[in-house]
Amino acid sequence: MNKSGKIRRVRVKLGCRSYWIHIGSLQKTSVELGKLISGRGVLLITDANVEKTGVVEDVLEDLSGASDLGLIVLKPGERTKTLGAVEDITGFAARHNYDRKSCFVALSGGVGGDLTGFAAGIYKRGVEFVQIPTTLLAMVDSSVGGKTGADLPEGKNLVGLFHQPAGVFIDPEFLRTLPACEWRNGLAEVIKYGIIRDGEFFEFLWANRKRLNRRGADADLLGAVIERCVTIKAEVVAADECESGLRAILNYGHTFGHALEQLSGFKLAHGSAVAIGMVLAGRLACDLGIFDRESADRVEALLKAVGLPVSVPAGYAASDIIEAMKGDKKNEGGRIRLVLPESLGRVRITSEVSEEKLFEFLNRQV
Amino acid sequence: MNKSGKIRRVRVKLGCRSYWIHIGSLQKTSVELGKLISGRGVLLITDANVEKTGVVEDVLEDLSGASDLGLIVLKPGERTKTLGAVEDITGFAARHNYDRKSCFVALSGGVGGDLTGFAAGIYKRGVEFVQIPTTLLAMVDSSVGGKTGADLPEGKNLVGLFHQPAGVFIDPEFLRTLPACEWRNGLAEVIKYGIIRDGEFFEFLWANRKRLNRRGADADLLGAVIERCVTIKAEVVAADECESGLRAILNYGHTFGHALEQLSGFKLAHGSAVAIGMVLAGRLACDLGIFDRESADRVEALLKAVGLPVSVPAGYAASDIIEAMKGDKKNEGGRIRLVLPESLGRVRITSEVSEEKLFEFLNRQV
Numbered sequence: 192m193n194k195s196g197k198i199r200r201v202r203v204k205l206g207c208r209s210y211w212i213h214i215g216s217l218q219k220t221s222v223e224l225g226k227l228i229s230g231r232g233v234l235l236i237t238d239a240n241v242e243k244t245g246v247v248e249d250v251l252e253d254l255s256g257a258s259d260l261g262l263i264v265l266k267p268g269e270r271t272k273t274l275g276a277v278e279d280i281t282g283f284a285a286r287h288n289y290d291r292k293s294c295f296v297a298l299s300g301g302v303g304g305d306l307t308g309f310a311a312g313i314y315k316r317g318v319e320f321v322q323i324p325t326t327l328l329a330m331v332d333s334s335v336g337g338k339t340g341a342d343l344p345e346g347k348n349l350v351g352l353f354h355q356p357a358g359v360f361i362d363p364e365f366l367r368t369l370p371a372c373e374w375r376n377g378l379a380e381v382i383k384y385g386i387i388r389d390g391e392f393f394e395f396l397w398a399n400r401k402r403l404n405r406r407g408a409d410a411d412l413l414g415a416v417i418e419r420c421v422t423i424k425a426e427v428v429a430a431d432e433c434e435s436g437l438r439a440i441l442n443y444g445h446t447f448g449h450a451l452e453q454l455s456g457f458k459l460a461h462g463s464a465v466a467i468g469m470v471l472a473g474r475l476a477c478d479l480g481i482f483d484r485e486s487a488d489r490v491e492a493l494l495k496a497v498g499l500p501v502s503v504p505a506g507y508a509a510s511d512i513i514e515a516m517k518g519d520k521k522n523e524g525g526r527i528r529l530v531l532p533e534s535l536g537r538v539r540i541t542s543e544v545s546e547e548k549l550f551e552f553l554n555r556q557v
Numbered sequence: 558m559n560k561s562g563k564i565r566r567v568r569v570k571l572g573c574r575s576y577w578i579h580i581g582s583l584q585k586t587s588v589e590l591g592k593l594i595s596g597r598g599v600l601l602i603t604d605a606n607v608e609k610t611g612v613v614e615d616v617l618e619d620l621s622g623a624s625d626l627g628l629i630v631l632k633p634g635e636r637t638k639t640l641g642a643v644e645d646i647t648g649f650a651a652r653h654n655y656d657r658k659s660c661f662v663a664l665s666g667g668v669g670g671d672l673t674g675f676a677a678g679i680y681k682r683g684v685e686f687v688q689i690p691t692t693l694l695a696m697v698d699s700s701v702g703g704k705t706g707a708d709l710p711e712g713k714n715l716v717g718l719f720h721q722p723a724g725v726f727i728d729p730e731f732l733r734t735l736p737a738c739e740w741r742n743g744l745a746e747v748i749k750y751g752i753i754r755d756g757e758f759f760e761f762l763w764a765n766r767k768r769l770n771r772r773g774a775d776a777d778l779l780g781a782v783i784e785r786c787v788t789i790k791a792e793v794v795a796a797d798e799c800e801s802g803l804r805a806i807l808n809y810g811h812t813f814g815h816a817l818e819q820l821s822g823f824k825l826a827h828g829s830a831v832a833i834g835m836v837l838a839g840r841l842a843c844d845l846g847i848f849d850r851e852s853a854d855r856v857e858a859l860l861k862a863v864g865l866p867v868s869v870p871a872g873y874a875a876s877d878i879i880e881a882m883k884g885d886k887k888n889e890g891g892r893i894r895l896v897l898p899e900s901l902g903r904v905r906i907t908s909e910v911s912e913e914k915l916f917e918f919l920n921r922q923v
Binding site for chain 1: 883
């Protein structure tokens with residue numbers, strides 16, 4: 192990866208809550224990071240996996256303009272994403288007298304980023320925070336848009352709030368050390384953006400599928416891919432910050448996906464679950480006559496080409512999947528809400544698919 | 558109290574988050590309550606003390622238009638105000654499949670109201686909630702304005718968020734069974750409104766001080782007092798929802814008060830602490846030459862007349878009070894922020910009083 196590569200910047204337009212996403216070497220964007228935190232109390236939150244890569248020291252250096260600088264290292268993994276962890280973070284801040292002008296910084300994948308944003312959103316009723324995502328999934332998805340949260344024993348992301356970051360700093364260099372599974376988790380979301388909003392981007396990904404089928408693709412390609420993804424996400428979020436309409440399209444593949452993840456006891460990786468979910472949504476849309484079979488096949492082929500699964504693993508019952516889907520927090524009035532493709536680059540949101548139809552369809556997929 | 562008494566309504570003007578405060582018998586305002594919750598999942602949250610008074614059944618009846626109706630009874634008292642309680646409430650909602658259109662209803666004093674609002678603010682990233690305050694303090698203060706939160710082991714209200722209720726229903730009838738200590742807690746805040754914003758209201762309270770010096774004052778007087786308090790609070794909140802300026806005047810008496818509460822291990826009641834805090838702020842303002850002695854004496858006399866304490870209990874050291882004040886979440890950049898009276902009806906916010914001056918002043922008060 193070329194450290195002298197270009198810096199790309201995307202603006203998330205949300206009025207007084209607008210912010211910049213900086214894509215490029217942190218060595219080059221640290222000036223902007225320094226401006227955001229200058230003279231303020233800063234609490235850096237990372238996890239043990241990120242710490243092992245040795246980047247924490249560099250980032251602490253970038254944050255040296257803070258009036259006070261603390262570090263919390265979380266246990267990695269979804270199990271850490273609890274209200275208990277939020278209590279730990281905010282308790283640490285309280286014991287060290289962080290005031291309302293403080294800034295929390297997440298140097299982390301999605302779990303740490305969500306927790307940091309949540310803790311920042313409720314500490315003294317809200318302080319600012321900055322995202323420095325370390326995984327592809329966090330770079331293209333969770334670090335942008337202000338969704339923060341934690342899990343409950345009852346399910347994922349059941350508590351949280353919308354709290355926009357003050358800035359996002361994406362350094363693709365971090366992806367060099369990313370495990371293959373984490374890389375694929377991110378690619379599932381990357382492909383999602385093409386299907387829901389940008390047919391041309393889908394074609395671009397298809398044309399570059401071989402270069403994407405490994406971690407550490409070259410800096411130019413990665414920079415371009417990440418820029419396109421966060422630009423789409425920024426557009427969608429700007430149009431519908433609090434998910435009252437359009438924003439739900441980002442959930443394409445996730446209604447089926449979350450159900451499969453949950454039924455697997457979270458052994459199925461998020462990206463794999465979403466990939467299978469996108470395939471299922473495509474096939475269902477074909478069944479309903481709103482999506483053509485050729486496009487559905489191309490979705491499957493692209494996901495396969497980058498190493499993602501495209502069918503429901505053995506042992507899942509249609510009725511269990513439906514039961515799990517009913518718990519989705521996007522449902523309203525007891526009806527399951529689905530995001531279904533109409534073409535490559537366009538989806539619709541519907542609550543019109545009956546449970547009977549869904550059961551009949553899923554029974555053929557398991 | 559006259560159940561056929563008049564209904565008073567105050568609008569809290571916050572754009573799309575505007576709402577009504579209804580003051581009067583719940584028997585008469587339950588139509589509006591019914592409209593707010595009709596056809597939605599409703600989770601009623603109360604505490605064991607309120608349950609004992611027998612009002613829960615009546616309120617459940619008022620909520621019978623809900624599509625689903627759950628009840629949580631919290632342990633009464635400040636100790637319940639934890640993130641653990643928030644997890645219990647949101648976990649209950651998740652297990653019972655409450656969706657994003659649900660509405661939480663707090664039938665409670667300040668603790669339950671703050672917890673309910675907080676839980677509603679983060680459950681599935683935010684559902685609506687309604688306040689039915691049962692104490693005078695909650696009626697005139699905490700139920701209005703959208704401040705929600707919980708305590709951390711490190712201090713009170715250190716986590717929370719601004720989340721406005723969809724409506725507030727104040728039935729002064731509930732005050733009949735209120736313990737005397739709780740009544741005085743509320744009166745301290747009532748008197749605060751006069752001092753910070755409305756000299757005429759201060760005179761009204763002075764003129765009626767004998768009628769206020771007992772619980773269960775008559776319905777007309779109570780209705781008028783509550784209406785004036787929530788009108789002032791609504792004005793202040795509308796001008797500064799998230800406490801970036803004016804709203805801090807509501808904190809008059811609270812910087813000293815919170816410190817005393819904390820040093821007492823919360824054995825000193827909130828109202829008593831705030832009363833002493835208001836007296837201290839008045840005396841300090843006199844010392845600084847911005848407030849006249851006669852007005853300061855009248856503040857003391859009114860607080861005394863309704864049974865509130867006006868001097869620091871024995872055993873507190875000036876240095877400890879200052880240390881505790883430094884932890885206040887309204888401070889910024891390490892400076893203690895104070896709200897000081899200039900006249901009866903007008904206060905100023907200042908961070909200009911040095912620690913030395915404060916120490917010298919407090920040393921004469923303890």
